[in-house]
Each structure stands twice: as structure tokens, then as C-alpha cells.
Amino acid sequence: MDLKYGSDEAKKFITNVGLITSVGKNKENIMSAEWTHVISYSPWLVMINIGDYTATAQNIAETKEFGVSIASEAQDHICSIAGNGTGKELDKIGLLKEIGVEFVNGKKIAAPLVSGAALNLECKVVKHEKMGNKIMIIGEVVNFRVEPKTTPIIFSSGGYKKLSDFAGSKPRVDAKKLEELTNKYRKN
Numbered sequence: 001m002d003l004k005y006g007s008d009e010a011k012k013f014i015t016n017v018g019l020i021t022s023v024g025k026n027k028e029n030i031m032s033a034e035w036t037h038v039i040s041y042s043p044w045l046v047m048i049n050i051g052d053y054t055a056t057a058q059n060i061a062e063t064k065e066f067g068v069s070i071a072s073e074a075q076d077h078i079c080s081i082a083g084n085g086t087g088k089e090l091d092k093i094g095l096l097k098e099i100g101v102e103f104v105n106g107k108k109i110a111a112p113l114v115s116g117a118a119l120n121l122e123c124k125v126v127k128h129e130k131m132g133n134k135i136m137i138i139g140e141v142v143n144f145r146v147e148p149k150t151t152p153i154i155f156s157s158g159g160y161k162k163l164s165d166f167a168g169s170k171p172r173v174d175a176k177k178l179e180e181l182t183n184k185y186r187k188n
């Protein structure tokens with residue numbers, strides 16, 4: 001079956017937004033990728049799934065490295081700019097700098113990373129494979145920088161949401177009751 005873009009079923013998925021940075025034949029570039037996932041702790045592996053037509057895919061195929069900046073709640077505008085228009089035609093990093101977005105240099109990769117992101121990752125490609133209508137790129141994290149007080153933005157139903165909107169909501173099951181039930185249903 002196919003998953004229809006923008007359909008009710010597609011809207012049931014909730015993701016981060018990874019701001020993927022790269023350098024290559026399309027020069028320095030940034031794109032948004034909601035399909036950015038941690039897939040292993042040891043080694044620390046991150047997977048992105050992106051169109052093979054993107055400037056980012058071309059850059060990464062060439063250099064075998066990329067940056068991931070997990071966008072923070074205050075960076076929805078960066079996600080929108082990075083996710084619209086291609087680096088083949090538009091210097092999105094130049095445009096972002098012009099509106100005050102700051103970048104830091106990667107230590108182990110040539111691509112820059114977005115300042116103020118919840119998490120910055122520098123990745124070296126370990127696997128690169130066509131998967132459905134996207135390319136699956138798995139990178140091993142070789143350097144990172146975390147902003148402990150920064151919360152990642154949520155992308156869902158085609159829009160941005162804040163995790164802090166859900167903070168403090170009442171638990172649906174009383175903690176004591178849940179502990180009792182866990183003991184009751186434990187398999188011996």
C-alpha cells in the first residue's frame with residue numbers, strides 16, 4: 001500500500017525536526033527532515049530518510065558526512081525555511097544568517113550546525129540505501145553538543161507543536177494503582 005501525503009493516517013505520526021546540514025557540490029546547505037531517528041545507542045546511530053532529489057542527498061553522497069541539529073521550540077521558522085526551496089537554487093544558510101540565525105562550525109565534519117538547537121550531532125555515514133521513495137542514510141555520531149535547557153520542537157499534522165504545552169498534565173493512571181497492577185500481572 002501507499003501512504004498518502006497529508007492524509008489522516010499520515011497525520012497520526014509525530015516527529016522531531018532534524019535540520020540536516022551538509023557541504024558538497026551544492027555548497028553549504030540545510031534541509032528539514034522530520035524523519036530523523038535514533039536507531040542505536042552503542043554505537044550511537046542516527047537515521048535520516050530523505051528524497052534522492054534533494055541537494056542534501058547529493059552533498060552527503062559525495063562527502064559521506066552530515067550534521068543534524070534537532071530543532072528547538074523557538075526554531076519553527078528555521079524548519080520552514082530549511083524545508084522549502086532547494087539548496088540547488090537557494091543559499092538557505094546565507095538567508096538564515098541574514099535574519100540572525102547563528103551557526104557553529106563542526107569539529108569533525110565540514111558542515112556547520114545550527115546554534116540554539118536542542119542537540120547538535122556530527123555524523124559519518126555508515127549506510128546509504130534506497131528505501132521506498134526515500135534514501136535511508138544512517139550516520140554514526142562522532143561528536144555532539146547538547147543544550148540541556150532547550151526543548152525539541154514537535155512536528156505533527158503538518159504543523160509545529162510544543163512539548164511544554166503538555167507539561168504538568170495529570171497522569172491517566174494513579175502511580176500506586178499502576179504499581180499494584182504491574183505486580184498483579186507480572187509473569188513469574
Ligand SMILES: Cc1cc2nc3c(=O)[nH]c(=O)nc-3n(C[C@H](O)[C@H](O)[C@H](O)COP(=O)(O)O)c2cc1C
Binds near residue numbers: 031079
Ligand atoms: C518540517 C519539515 C519536515 C520535512 N521532512 C522531510 C523528510 O523527513 N524527508 C524529506 O525528504 N523531506 C522533508 N521535508 C522537505 C525537505 O526539507 C525539502 O524537500 C527541502 O527543500 C530539501 O532541501 P534541499 O534540496 O536543499 O536538500 C520536510 C520539510 C519540512 C518543512
